[in-house]
Amino acid sequence: MKKIILILFIAFGTIETTNAQCPMCKTAVESGMEDGHTKGKGLNDGILYLLATPYLAIAFIGGAWYYKRKRKSE
Numbered sequence: 001m002k003k004i005i006l007i008l009f010i011a012f013g014t015i016e017t018t019n020a021q022c023p024m025c026k027t028a029v030e031s032g033m034e035d036g037h038t039k040g041k042g043l044n045d046g047i048l049y050l051l052a053t054p055y056l057a058i059a060f061i062g063g064a065w066y067y068k069r070k071r072k073s074e
Helices: 002-013 015-019 022-034 039-073
Strands: none
16 A cells, blocks of 8 residues: 555656656647747647557456456456
């Protein structure tokens, strides 16, 4: 239980530092798009992939754990 609390504390304690980068990236992409550059078009897709990856990993691990425990109980 102490490990889970420590992990949550570390995860939520670092949110402020990661949020500081978002306005900088957004400004750089918007200014690049105004100048006619197309590199920023894939940025939204990349952000969505990065957002979905941890959830998919947790779902996979949770599903494997669930089915493993289900087989043990049978």
